Amino acid sequence: MTETRVTIIGGGLAGSEAALYLERLRIQSVLYEMRPKHMTSAHKTGNLGELICSNSLKSKRTDTGAGLLKAELKILGSILIELAENFDLKSGAGLTVDRELFSSEITEKITSSPFIDLKREEISDIKNLSKPIIIATGPLTSENFTESLKSIIGEQFLHFYDAISPIIEWDSIDKEKGFFESRYGKGDENIFNLPMTGDEYRLFYSELIKAEVVDMHDPDKMIYFESCLPVEEIARRGEKSLVFGPLKPVGFTNDNARKAEAVVQLRPENKEGSSFNLIGFQTRLKYSEQKRIFKMIPGLENAEFLRFGSMHRNTFVNSPVVLSENLMLKSAGQIYLAGQLSGVEGYIESIMSGLINALAVYHLISGREFYLPPVETITGGIIRRLITFSENFQPVNANFGILPETISKVRDKKAKRKMQAEIALRAMENWANVFKI
Numbered sequence: 050m051t052e053t054r055v056t057i058i059g060g061g062l063a064g065s066e067a068a069l070y071l072e073r074l075r076i077q078s079v080l081y082e083m084r085p086k087h088m089t090s091a092h093k094t095g096n097l098g099e100l101i102c103s104n105s106l107k108s109k110r111t112d113t114g115a116g117l118l119k120a121e122l123k124i125l126g127s128i129l130i131e132l133a134e135n136f137d138l139k140s141g142a143g144l145t146v147d148r149e150l151f152s153s154e155i156t157e158k159i160t161s162s163p164f165i166d167l168k169r170e171e172i173s174d175i176k177n178l179s180k181p182i183i184i185a186t187g188p189l190t191s192e193n194f195t196e197s198l199k200s201i202i203g204e205q206f207l208h209f210y211d212a213i214s215p216i217i218e219w220d221s222i223d224k225e226k227g228f229f230e231s232r233y234g235k236g237d238e239n240i241f242n243l244p245m246t247g248d249e250y251r252l253f254y255s256e257l258i259k260a261e262v263v264d265m266h267d268p269d270k271m272i273y274f275e276s277c278l279p280v281e282e283i284a285r286r287g288e289k290s291l292v293f294g295p296l297k298p299v300g301f302t303n304d305n306a307r308k309a310e311a312v313v314q315l316r317p318e319n320k321e322g323s324s325f326n327l328i329g330f331q332t333r334l335k336y337s338e339q340k341r342i343f344k345m346i347p348g349l350e351n352a353e354f355l356r357f358g359s360m361h362r363n364t365f366v367n368s369p370v371v372l373s374e375n376l377m378l379k380s381a382g383q384i385y386l387a388g389q390l391s392g393v394e395g396y397i398e399s400i401m402s403g404l405i406n407a408l409a410v411y412h413l414i415s416g417r418e419f420y421l422p423p424v425e426t427i428t429g430g431i432i433r434r435l436i437t438f439s440e441n442f443q444p445v446n447a448n449f450g451i452l453p454e455t456i457s458k459v460r461d462k463k464a465k466r467k468m469q470a471e472i473a474l475r476a477m478e479n480w481a482n483v484f485k486i
């Protein structure tokens with residue numbers, strides 16, 4: 050056992066995984082968690098590793114991004130994924146856990162660990178904490194701490210993030226119903242457009258304005274940014290507000306668009322063009338409603354959603370600017386960011402981030418070189434997104450769009466995914482073997 054104690058701030062999914070994984074590597078840590086003394090606006094208990102919203106850790110199938118990421122994490126011996134499986138409600142194809150049992154067990158494991166010193170206090174400054182430090186305070190990082198982080202990271206790198214638009218798998222879009230063109234020929238030629246007739250638009254609109262939205266924990270405090278209003282919110286301002294806004298059918302040479310009542314635009318998510326986001330469709334609609342209503346857009350009838358739109362207060366950093374290749378802050382040595390704050394999006398992604406940061410810290414402490422997870426894995430893809438420059442960095446989740454197009458000649462989507470998953474899992478096994486995990 051080494052004498053070095055790692056400081057971990059935040060006992061959510063990322064921080065708990067990091068502490069328990071370090072325990073597995075026989076590294077001591079001190080874990081600071083502010084709840085239950087100081088609650089966030091979304092957490093309901095003082096438990097560590099609480100799932101704040103849904104209790105789903107998504108699909109188990111390795112031909113989905115979430116399923117493949119979980120399979121990769123199992124190879125690495127993720128503690129939280131193992132616990133989640135222990136509390137699987139087996140209610141369908143996904144990994145749905147009993148949230149209470151899951152977080153109670155995490156709390157029990159941490160409180161009884163001889164390797165982890167749990168301190169229930171809010172950290173508002175890291176000046177007096179011993180390094181290495183893993184900051185895993187999540188999307189609801191306390192205000193005091195956010196302020197003090199700005200003095201290390203820089204104000205411009207911390208964003209208050211209000212909404213995200215759905216991401217659709219390119220292969221699931223009916224290309225016959227749309228065309229590539231940018232409005233007025235300006236900007237990105239990779240924008241894909243889906244025109245809607247007057248009848249199609251009116252039907253879509255009438256469903257959109259009466260659709261069910263997610264019940265926010267504190268709706269009174271929800272302040273929308275005018276430039277990033279949820280699509281249903283714009284729609285409620287009048288039937289024409291969308292067609293004068295994100296769906297305006299102007300600036301196109303395409304005949305169908307010129308006759309259209311509205312044009313929905315999609316922007317590629319990655320350079321391979323395997324996934325596209327719906328421009329201006331940031332939304333607070335329930336996932337089931339997003340599926341139902343956005344599939345009414347001609348061309349999206351069979352859309353597969355790689356990510357649904359969502360709306361909540363969300364603090365994250367512009368990680369490509371802030372993080373170095375060894376995953377430490379560029380502005381301060383031996384300080385790591387994990388979880389949602391570091392720019393990943395989602396439960397499993399946050400668990401993954403806690404695990405990878407624990408491994409990086411372990412290598413730092415033991416004086417060994419740390420190599421990033423292979424590029425062929427979802428884990429490696431997400432981590433690389435965090436440290437690779439992008440004009441408009443957005444939180445990254447597990448999806449096949451982040452994998453390299455190594456087998457682009459395979460046309461059949463199912464066969465292709467199967468091969469990609471096999472390659473990813475083999476690459477992860479090799480990586481784990483090198484590290485003797």
Ligand SMILES: Cc1cc2nc3c(=O)[nH]c(=O)nc-3n(C[C@H](O)[C@H](O)[C@H](O)COP(=O)(O)OP(=O)(O)OC[C@H]3O[C@@H](n4cnc5c(N)ncnc54)[C@H](O)[C@@H]3O)c2cc1C
Nearest residue numbers: 059061062063083102103172186187191388389395396399
């Ligand atoms: C309202 C809401 C709903 C969401 N729903 C989903 C969903 O359904 N599915 C999904 O995949 N993702 C969802 N997310 C994203 C979700 O937050 C992350 O997926 C995941 O919980 C992030 O893990 P984390 O460890 O980074 O943060 P968290 O799990 O939030 O953990 C951070 C911890 O740090 C603690 N903390 C904060 N500041 C301090 C401080 N200064 N000192 C000490 N402790 C501190 C907090 O109390 C918390 O326990 C949701 C996010 C929000 C905000």
